[in-house]
Amino acid sequence: MTPVPHRVRSRVRETHDTWTLELESLAEPIRPRAGQFDMLYAHGVGEVPISVSGDHEGALTHTVRAVGAVTSALCSLEPGALVWVRGPYGNEWPLAEAVGRDLVVVAGGIGLAPLRPAIRHALAHREDYGVLSVAVGARTPADLLYVHEIEAWRARLDAEVDVTVDAATPGWRGRVGLVTKLIPGAPFDPENAVALVCGPEVMMIFVVRALVERGMPASRIWISLERNMRCGVGHCGHCQLGPTLICRDGPVYRADEVARLLEVREL
């Protein structure tokens, strides 16, 4: 639970407000699995939970959207700068349970960050899964993360990768509309698919609904939830959602297990 010092190895700008940091441990390496998160501490500023967004030659990869004091401090760190990290915390995407089935991935906004390691895993173990269907939504084309990587995914013949934006800007020739609209036409078999969903909470509620309408049982749909977190280890109380602590029992949940809780306003 004591933070481990890391140095920024590289920093890549993804969008106007989002950066991907590769962090190198100066002590014990931290090895999170797809779906898990770390607590990133900007020296003297504060500490926030950030999902693992990749894996690269022993470095820890996190994609951070600058929305406030701590995330802005993290995004402004130059290579060589210090970041303190503790983790990994939380549970994983059920990639092992999905083996032998179609894999449906639905991401909204920064929600693509925690899903990227899952997509990479599925592409690296392509024979383990049936259809691989990825739907990515962003507010505008300028908010799309990992553009080059998405292009590479789209070039593959063994994956169906679809992208949509809520609002187009000049030059955008792709789809326009909410990511939920991609679900009715996605090429998976609802009887034999596992879905992984991450994005804003309302988006996830509508995506789960659309998947259920296609005939998927909610018990094979997994979503990743976000709440305020101070400690990441079940001690601070902040991330409660009714009977669960998101840092301890989540952040990845089976949709049927939390559907009722998400319907209650301000729970």
Add this chain to the structure above:
Amino acid sequence: MDPETRMLPGEVRVFDPAGLERLVEALVEAGYRVLGPTVRDGAIVLDEIASAGELPHGWTAEQDAARYRLRRRDDDAMFGWAVGPHSWKQHFLPARARLWRAAAPAGQGPPTIEEEPPPERPLALLAARPCDLHAIAIQDRVLLEGRYVERDYALRRRDAFVVVVNCGVPGGSCFCASMGTGPRAERGYDLALTEVLDGGHRFVVEVGSARGAELLAAVGTSPAREEDLAAAHAVTDEAVFRMGRSLDTAGLPELLAANLEHPRFAEVAERCLTCGNCTAVCPTCFCTSVEDVNDLADGSAERWRVWDTCFSIDYSTIHGGSVRRSSRARYRQWLTHKFGTWVDQFGTSGCVGCGRCITWCPVGIDVTEELAAIRARDGEVDRALAR
């Protein structure tokens, strides 16, 4: 050791008020930092004590919703009251504690984090109440017995010596008998005292551990006779019937889970100030936040852990705003957590029936009354919330 004074866990002895003096001395001599009740600013609070003379001799406290008054007793009882505004969590999980310091990131090699050293002396709790013991066990469950251990709590909690005093004078807000946490302690102590005032003034003491036995050997006690035991049991047996409040606990987690949109939450929210007094005085409430501070002079940083409360709007803030904006939602979080979802999360109720939240709520909101109201109107739904 003199066979006359060798004692074993389970044994029952008796000592007089002078014995209590020696008990405090023995704890101090054994190296403990002794914490006990003492009268200050019109209340019985918990603080470091050096002698039994600092205990609240001849005092009692009247308690009711939003009401606490010290009163003189017409005898010399030391423990003729129930619980005050303080609880032991102030010492195991202090309201503010520095967890570590980190040197400036400049220079060669990785910077290091320097964790706070353990306290110099272990704590001895004198006159913890049976409900307090249950509250400590609940915080242990949360902070020590999950997957991760809270280091600071563990260091403060470690080796604490516990003298519990069984309750003879429950307060007007108490309902431990309903929660199964009092008025008599069954386990979790080194020594358990019952103050008996039937004519003579004596303390019947049950030995709960080997080190309790060892400490007691230094106090000077006599074996308990059958009438001493009977008198001690009578004290707590009668206390059961003098509880100021009661609560029907049957199926509370299910009742609350099924009534998240009950109209009572909006009704109580009209009175609730969301001040968080209830969470501050509650001996089981464990929510904390962190404060990271930066020394501009030398670039070093510190992390502090501070109490937080689910009644604050920031408590549930995520990018985009607070999840629980309304006071209705925040009161619901407190009540349903204490009596419902705590069980799902930690396998135990989050309430021990100490009544502190009732006494110290400035507007007199009473959890037992709120729960009874929800039960009486089980299944009602707040129309304003229907989607």
